[in-house]
Amino acid sequence: MEIGIIVYSQTEHTYSVAENLQEKLVAAGHTVNIERVTTAGEVKSNSKDINFKNKPDIQGYDSIIFGSPVHAFNLAPAMKAYLEQIPSLQDKKIACYVTKGLPFHRTGGNQAISQMKKLCQSKGGTIMGTGIVVWRGGRGKDISELVQKFSRLF
Numbered sequence: 001m002e003i004g005i006i007v008y009s010q011t012e013h014t015y016s017v018a019e020n021l022q023e024k025l026v027a028a029g030h031t032v033n034i035e036r037v038t039t040a041g042e043v044k045s046n047s048k049d050i051n052f053k054n055k056p057d058i059q060g061y062d063s064i065i066f067g068s069p070v071h072a073f074n075l076a077p078a079m080k081a082y083l084e085q086i087p088s089l090q091d092k093k094i095a096c097y098v099t100k101g102l103p104f105h106r107t108g109g110n111q112a113i114s115q116m117k118k119l120c121q122s123k124g125g126t127i128m129g130t131g132i133v134v135w136r137g138g139r140g141k142d143i144s145e146l147v148q149k150f151s152r153l154f
């Protein structure tokens with residue numbers, strides 16, 4: 001299966017999780033590309049006006065994993081804007097994950113995942129699974145659980 005891992009990452013946490021996922025999915029026989037969403041200039045937490053430097057085209061993939069950090073208790077604005085601008089996810093299998101700094105409840109993980117799910121579903125995508133990696137805490141365990149979980153989805 002052709003799987004695209006589409007990642008927005010400022011300080012490489014989310015990107016490094018994508019690399020872990022890629023390794024496992026390739027070992028399971030899939031073709032896996034990681035593509036970055038990048039912006040021109042810095043994006044403020046509450047920004048809606050985003051200029052993309054790289055906006056990956058997902059149409060060639062059967063399945064897509066979207067990865068993003070949590071910013072200000074929400075999905076990072078760049079990933080939100082990217083998902084809003086995708087024309088269609090019809091007939092695509094989708095998984096979403098976020099990385100976040102704070103090891104406490106109600107600090108944006110579930111909120112960001114719920115925003116990602118709603119946006120993907122609004123484009124016709126089928127959500128297969130989701131996951132949250134807490135960076136300041138037991139991230140090793142979170143990452144290996146996410147990789148195990150996502151490797152069974154496709």
Ligand SMILES: Cc1cc2nc3c(=O)[nH]c(=O)nc-3n(C[C@H](O)[C@H](O)[C@H](O)COP(=O)(O)O)c2cc1C
Pocket residue numbers: 008009010011012013014015045068069070071072073074099100101102103107108109135
């Ligand atoms: C502007 C900004 C806002 C953030 N807001 C939150 C937050 O609300 N909750 C949280 O748990 N972590 C928050 N973080 C921490 C990041 O989500 C965390 O470090 C994440 O793993 C970074 O991913 P990246 O390295 O892929 O950019 C914030 C980080 C930044 C830079």
